[in-house]
Amino acid sequence: MQPAQRFAAIEASGGIVLLIGAIIALIWVNSPWDHSYYSLWETELALDLHLFKIEQHLGHAVNDGLMVLFFFVVGLEIKRELVSGELSSPRRAILPVAAALGGMLGPALIYTAFNAGRETSHGWGIPMATDIAFAVGVLTLLGKRVPTPLKVFLLALAVADDLGGIIVIAVFYTESLSLEAIGWALLVLLIILVINRGGVRAIGPYVFLGVLFWAAMLKSGIHATIAGVILAMLTPSRPYYSSADYDATMERLQAEYALARADGDHDRMQEALAQMEDLVSGMESPLDRLEHRLAPWTAYLIVPIFSLANAGVAVSGEMLRTAFSSPVTLGVAFGLVFGKPIGIFLTSWICVRLGLAQLPANTNFRQVLGAGMIGGVGFTVALFIAGLSFDNPAHLDEAKIGILAASIMAGLLGSAYLLLLPAPKSADEGLETARSAAASRT
Template structure:
């Protein structure tokens, strides 16, 4: 067996594992979407729409929370998804592709263009109408679907390009979160908002005190979510803000960890056991090793590792199942691609994303603000900009915040589904034509495309 180098272990393996997870997530997301569409247009369509309108209540004494199943998915389950996004954003800014200006400048400029230009397209077509509130819908990029589409091209795509799309999508998520928090907020309850920030402050204090157990943050996160639920600010913002308070620094370095674990293992009593460890000295050493692992493994990493599969393989597919269903034969489904909402979303996601990402990237590089990774061309950037038009999850989420009128919601969904499909097809074709050289050695491919010769 080929011996793994530190390069393989600490760089290639995590990236490969993450991309494989996104590919599986996009597959489940696609399956849930197809299921929702088939169900919503079948003889059992009534049961599909009735299911999400089922009232679900939680009661403790006189305290009662009651809403439809669909709202609990959008305002409850999705909080965990936004919490994971918050953890990813914090990690990327601390140690990832957004940790320095040189690394962050290109994806940040690209994401800015990919949010501003699509919104402009939508605003132009919907100006002066009550559907103008949907301007945030075409700003989003669905990272699972976009990376899944990119992965279909296999090793033909430079790993640096996949990393660029990932960084762009993280910034795009941050932009979408800010849009939701600032522009899609109902009437504010000052008392509830103050209460929410008290819980947030307590979490920050725990972080400063060095508390690394995750259960206190989980408990505070629950209270924070309840406060936001009553505040008028969308409850999912609680997940993002809570993520920013989670400890993210290791308490010991690699050399200290190596030395201390080596010492403990050297002192480990050589006493064999059959069923379980009962020797007091052995057990004490095991506990000390666990303590060392907790010191080097941050709470942020532990939570992200535990919740990423839940968000990717359960929450997002359930969200798609609940929100992607459109009955094309109903009176609310207006199959008119030229209506302002549908056309605005399609032009925003398909044309606006391509124009905004490519143009802002080009201007940034020409101005010397941003830098193209070695081996990446503007043809590659354009191909990624096409895939960024797959809005889906976040676009559907913003649709539910932007509109109350069911006709508008259905028109928006048709625009999102159509634009996402078009963007995926155009992006895959474009990148298949611009990435004709297969890179079979991942290490060489990554080094060539990050300038590490």
């Protein structure tokens, strides 16, 4: 299975667990035990690293701590796409990147139109993000009704969208800066670069320095989750050994093992086997190894915990009436449901018409519009930015209602639209049609 397919498979199934977390949060908050929900996430935690002392509520610890691992995995996938995936060359990257930009600009403009001049105008970044887990999950449920190239296009678009969301968080949702903490962060980053260049492969030093870097970023005023993305970008994407080194070294180790076995030297046999194991692991890049190990943890544990901690909204008739007349709710909902597909479709159409890019194989503009509608499913990063945008609990709840309602609507409308489209032709059918057309011309 290709890396993109493995990642999509994890994200698709992880979306189910994410949805379960959101449902539990909504039921919990609207039950007689709602006070226990709020008291749980308001539990005080403290972390003393000597250089830094951090005191936070449990809910903030989830958003500022656990989500660093989520953004670290997102950063690994972004780097993979930049190095060897759909974003690795300008020709391949221009369509999903342009579509992602259009899909971010459209919702931001719609939200701003609803909230211009209001104290809530700062929330324009909320409807910009596409949730990879839910979006890929919806396309997976549609099965063969959606051609594989269209799924890869949406995945690359969502990855580029995540990169854009990270930039927005870093630039526009940064608090007042602490130059001292930034200095500590840069020092730790320099140490990481030095030991990396020095060939240090043990994971322990990197984990320790990574925690220090996160703590410094947390104190700097730059949102701590950016630390995860920066560390991911520093993760080597090439294996430690080349194929030639592997072949020569493995041949030598096999010969040593055979000699030790013939001599009955158990210690030499174990030493040769240990070196073989190290050699095999060195043929997998650190980026691949970390992504394989961490992606299931983030998809099945960290993101559902985030959903449980952030999706809880106390729903009542009065609250819903207020929310659906609120410019925050309307801006978020209209931005996701309409801004996303319009922005994605228009930028894709312009790029193709200008000859800057080509549509994915076996797809057409109607299917791109459907993918854009699915792109309106925003959840994880949208909730994350909502928490950064508003201190007022009422505005935050209105944003959450808009995110939840719009995500459900975008998923249903996008699914229904794609199901109503004619089934895509397979590659063999397309080739046969082309041959028939050529034969008829002759």
